[in-house]
Amino acid sequence: EAGVAQSPRYKIIEKRQSVAFWCNPISGHATLYWYQQILGQGPKLLIQFQNNGVVDDSQLPKDRFSAERLKGVDSTLKIQPAKLEDSAVYLCASSLYPGSTIYFGEGSWLTVV
Amino acid sequence: DAKTTQPPSMDCAEGRAANLPCNHSTISGNEYVYWYRQIHSQGPQYIIHGLKNNETNEMASLIITEDRKSSTLILPHATLRDTAVYYCIVRVVGSGGSNYKLTFGKGTLLTVNP
Numbered sequence: 144e145a146g147v148a149q150s151p152r153y154k155i156i157e158k159r160q161s162v163a164f165w166c167n168p169i170s171g172h173a174t175l176y177w178y179q180q181i182l183g184q185g186p187k188l189l190i191q192f193q194n195n196g197v198v199d200d201s202q203l204p205k206d207r208f209s210a211e212r213l214k215g216v217d218s219t220l221k222i223q224p225a226k227l228e229d230s231a232v233y234l235c236a237s238s239l240y241p242g243s244t245i246y247f248g249e250g251s252w253l254t255v256v
Numbered sequence: 257d258a259k260t261t262q263p264p265s266m267d268c269a270e271g272r273a274a275n276l277p278c279n280h281s282t283i284s285g286n287e288y289v290y291w292y293r294q295i296h297s298q299g300p301q302y303i304i305h306g307l308k309n310n311e312t313n314e315m316a317s318l319i320i321t322e323d324r325k326s327s328t329l330i331l332p333h334a335t336l337r338d339t340a341v342y343y344c345i346v347r348v349v350g351s352g353g354s355n356y357k358l359t360f361g362k363g364t365l366l367t368v369n370p
Contacts, residue, residue: 244305245302
């Protein structure tokens with residue numbers, strides 16, 4: 144069974160530019176999560192989707208971050224404009240339903256210079 | 257905020273058992289104990305979870321104390337590839353409601369030495 148797919152794997156951008164990350168969850172998984180992991184820290188939840196609806200986006204910096212999951216499968220996380228402090232790994236994860244085991248992708252590494 | 261306490265680092269000799277402790281003294285009756293690990297440059301990998309009984313799978317064993325205030329993850333025969341940060345997380349599990357997110361702390365860096 145294929146795992147959570149993410150792209151791009153690595154991205155370097157200048158501050159104030161924009162970037163988008165794509166995620167394809169495990170087939171059949173209704174719940175999708177985006178986490179941010181800053182170097183030396185544990186992952187922090189940014190947003191949780193149930194199908195194509197947002198369940199929890201309380202930690203998402205909405206002035207610059209946006210995310211969507213239009214058809215309830217793939218998801219895109221966008222940052223615009225990027226700041227230096229956005230340098231982190233962006234992890235996508237999915238689960239069959241909200242309370243089931245969560246599986247993570249390999250992550251997208253962002254460096255803002 | 258994370259509800260668990262773990263030592264920041266531990267060492268283990270290759271081939272020996274690695275025992276990783278976790279304190280979760282404020283755990284609620286409906287919260288499970290989950291373990292994930294993160295090898296350098298990879299995403300977190302699910303290892304095992306349990307409620308109150310000891311659990312074992314192909315990767316590890318989970319021992320939860322009777323009062324559920326602490327647990328130990330056991331890797332029976334550690335290899336160099338087990339070097340990683342190990343996260344202990346308490347989490348509500350169920351099929352109703354919506355807020356079952358994983359809240360990560362800083363975890364334990366396990367270094368397996370040759």
